[in-house]
Amino acid sequence: MEGGRKVVVSALQFACTDSSIDNIDHAERLVREAHKKGANIVLIQELFEGYYFCQAQREDFFRRAKPYKGNQTIHRMQKLSKELGVVIPVSFFEEANNAHYNSVAIIDADGTDLGLYRKSHIPDGPGYQEKFYFNPGDTGFKVFETKFAKIGVAICWDQWFPEAARAMVLQGAEILFYPTAIGSEPQDDRLDSREHWKRVMQGHSGANLVPLVVSNRIGKETIKTEHGESCITFYGNSFITGPTGEIIAASNDKDEDVLVADFDLDKIKSQRHGWGVFRDRRPELYKSLLSLDGT
Ligand code: PUT
Numbered sequence: 001m002e003g004g005r006k007v008v009v010s011a012l013q014f015a016c017t018d019s020s021i022d023n024i025d026h027a028e029r030l031v032r033e034a035h036k037k038g039a040n041i042v043l044i045q046e047l048f049e050g051y052y053f054c055q056a057q058r059e060d061f062f063r064r065a066k067p068y069k070g071n072q073t074i075h076r077m078q079k080l081s082k083e084l085g086v087v088i089p090v091s092f093f094e095e096a097n098n099a100h101y102n103s104v105a106i107i108d109a110d111g112t113d114l115g116l117y118r119k120s121h122i123p124d125g126p127g128y129q130e131k132f133y134f135n136p137g138d139t140g141f142k143v144f145e146t147k148f149a150k151i152g153v154a155i156c157w158d159q160w161f162p163e164a165a166r167a168m169v170l171q172g173a174e175i176l177f178y179p180t181a182i183g184s185e186p187q188d189d190r191l192d193s194r195e196h197w198k199r200v201m202q203g204h205s206g207a208n209l210v211p212l213v214v215s216n217r218i219g220k221e222t223i224k225t226e227h228g229e230s231c232i233t234f235y236g237n238s239f240i241t242g243p244t245g246e247i248i249a250a251s252n253d254k255d256e257d258v259l260v261a262d263f264d265l266d267k268i269k270s271q272r273h274g275w276g277v278f279r280d281r282r283p284e285l286y287k288s289l290l291s292l293d294g295t
Helices: 020-036 059-064 072-084 156-160 162-170 194-208 265-275
Strands: 006-013 041-043 088-096 099-107 113-118 143-145 150-153 175-180 212-216 218-225 228-235 239-241 247-250 257-264
Touching: 006 020, 006 175, 006 212, 006 239, 020 041, 020 072, 020 257, 041 088, 041 175, 041 212, 072 088, 072 099, 088 175, 099 150, 113 143, 150 162, 156 162, 156 175, 156 194, 162 175, 162 194, 175 194, 194 212, 194 239, 239 257, 247 257, 257 265
Parallel strands: 006 041, 150 175, 175 212
Antiparallel strands: 006 257, 088 099, 099 113, 143 150, 212 239, 218 228, 239 247
16 A cells, blocks of 8 residues: 555654753754654653752752643743644643642644643652652543644653553554653662663564654763762663564664654554454453552
8 A cells, every 4th residue: 555644753862951941942953953854743851841850859849840831841842843843742840739740741733732641650769759749640641633643642650561552552542652761770880771671662662563752861960969969870772663663763872862763654554453463452351450469
């Protein structure tokens, strides 16, 4: 079959400073570069407005949160997306009255805000103390009908859960997007999760027969904590998979990058249906997935 729906996706990778103006300018420059390379949907990394503040548990960092409505960063990205005709998921620290979420707003190619996803799985542990800041997201896993594709967007730690990827693809997601912030582990400098991280997401892509796009930051960030300083070196390695989980574009762990890859969504749809996993699912046998302890 000729002439399927074509889409070009992009993942950005850059080092953040702790100045939101600089980071937003930086993101805009790279979105423009992605657009010049033909991108239709451009993914910016998680919480790109500043340093990854969750290294510390600090009350003053709650002041970084902004309400969804009237959010200036989202407005700026809406203007940019309308000018360039590109879809942009915008990750941000959301304040909702006394609740806080790690959220992403999906901006369609004409600047329309298609809605919000709030991160469902909130990590905790040395260097990644997100439970101090974020309520568990209450939106559930969502898909967004953009100009170029129906997309599923989840956030960072969500990428370790096959259930999240499956839920989005069951709702019709044709491509999965994961803005991310991950790197070294401050408590153990021998622990390097990057290969594990990649393999897990390649599995989601291959098991669901959809392309998958990940954007992660680079750079060394040192944050003052209540017990001295904490430091993470973010390992980048942003990547894009094809529908069998194969990596078709990848960044290294040091350099700024604008990855692009193009797909024929109709061809992939036939491939997904032909492989038969969505015909042979047995949801009535998966009830243990609805419990924490398997009972
Ligand atoms: N972004 C969360 C990563 C957690 C790694 N321990």
